[in-house]
């Protein structure tokens with residue numbers, strides 16, 4: 001799943017210099033990806049374009065302050 005929108009060549013050219021530095025073209029599939037999006041980075045650079053299920057971050061038990069939930 002992509003958190004950031006797909007960037008085409010046309011869209012990339014319209015980006016400002018500050019925004020462009022976050023994008024890299026994948027040498028394998030030729031698509032632009034946002035290096036701020038780790039899902040995309042792993043998809044294009046590490047996992048060899050194998051889509052995988054989203055992994056949700058879960059707080060360790062006892063980490064969060066339960067007083068806000070107990071108040072209701």
Ligand SMILES: [Zn+2]
Nearest residue numbers: 026028029044
């Ligand atoms: Zn790729």
